[in-house]
Amino acid sequence: MKLLDGQELAGFIKERQLKQFSVLWTEYHVKAKLAIIMTIDDPVINLYVKLKEKYGQDLKIDIVIFRVSMVSLAPTIEKINQDDSFQGLIVQLPLKEMSDADKYLNLIDAKKDIDGLSEMAIYDPATPKAILWLLAGYNVNLEIKNILVIGLGRLVGRPLVKMMQQSGLNPIVADNLTNNLPEMIGQADLIITATGQPGLIKASMVKPNTIIVDAGTTSENGQIVGDLDPDVYNQSDLILTPTKGGVGPLTIAALFDNLYQTISDHFIPKI
Numbered sequence: 001m002k003l004l005d006g007q008e009l010a011g012f013i014k015e016r017q018l019k020q021f022s023v024l025w026t027e028y029h030v031k032a033k034l035a036i037i038m039t040i041d042d043p044v045i046n047l048y049v050k051l052k053e054k055y056g057q058d059l060k061i062d063i064v065i066f067r068v069s070m071v072s073l074a075p076t077i078e079k080i081n082q083d084d085s086f087q088g089l090i091v092q093l094p095l096k097e098m099s100d101a102d103k104y105l106n107l108i109d110a111k112k113d114i115d116g117l118s119e120m121a122i123y124d125p126a127t128p129k130a131i132l133w134l135l136a137g138y139n140v141n142l143e144i145k146n147i148l149v150i151g152l153g154r155l156v157g158r159p160l161v162k163m164m165q166q167s168g169l170n171p172i173v174a175d176n177l178t179n180n181l182p183e184m185i186g187q188a189d190l191i192i193t194a195t196g197q198p199g200l201i202k203a204s205m206v207k208p209n210t211i212i213v214d215a216g217t218t219s220e221n222g223q224i225v226g227d228l229d230p231d232v233y234n235q236s237d238l239i240l241t242p243t244k245g246g247v248g249p250l251t252i253a254a255l256f257d258n259l260y261q262t263i264s265d266h267f268i269p270k271i
Contacts, residue, residue: 001236004213006130007245009137013253014058020260021059028268033062034088034114034259035080039070039096044219049092055252061259070097073104081109087267088114088259093155101154111266114258117154122265123258128160130250131192131213134241140190140211147171148188150181150201150227156194156215199229206232212240215247 024030034056036049049065056063068076080089089112095101105118116125135142147164151157152175164171172188174181185191185205193201194215206212216227226243233243241247
């Protein structure tokens with residue numbers, strides 16, 4: 001088995017970003033500052049936010065966490081939109097009420113939307129960007145692969161398929177209405193899954209030498225788990241992301257890449 005180690009790649013990216021954010025301060029006197037708005041108190045979500053906060057602090061970026069009610073969400077977004085000391089804004093999903101998520105995401109100023117989830121987003125969504133970074137880092141040639149994307153959620157599957165199609169790729173897509181998923185899995189050379197259904201993919205479904213990127217996350221018995229059944233990791237002839245340190249570290253790195261990019265594009269004083 002070969003593991004796609006996102007943690008190692010993220011380390012190299014972080015070194016580059018540390019230099020970039022340092023230059024913003026030393027040459028342009030621009031201090032990077034990011035707002036993260038949360039509407040729920042959940043151990044898993046709290047962990048994700050803590051990891052973002054730690055990563056930003058390592059880059060000497062100011063991270064401000066806003067814990068608000070749904071009633072206060074829109075006013076808080078607008079307040080941060082108007083405050084130019086904040087160059088980036090993340091509305092942490094899931095919201096306490098997800099039915100109007102698109103409405104709130106679309107309130108974010110496009111140039112501050114480093115998650116890339118609003119309709120007017122300028123920058124690529126972080127997790128799909130991270131997945132493509134991971135595959136490129138391990139020299140996976142997507143043009144010669146039979147690619148299967150499982151799950152069409154707002155955070156991963158839907159934007160990833162769009163980004164791939166824009167690059168001239170033609171991934172096969174499966175969602176909760178697909179009735180021949182085991183057959184599709186067995187024919188794929190590269191599987192990218194993001195459904196949040198633990199144990200969805202079994203070892204018996206996958207052919208030898210398949211590349212699998214598991215971007216699905218959910219909480220089960222207090223543990224964060226992906227879409228792969230544990231027996232998949234007993235197969236010696238697969239290339240896949242580890243249970244920890246696969247896509248996640250690169251997703252955080254991609255967020256801060258987008259933050260650097262928007263500061264470069266919109267917040268450096270023009271001479």
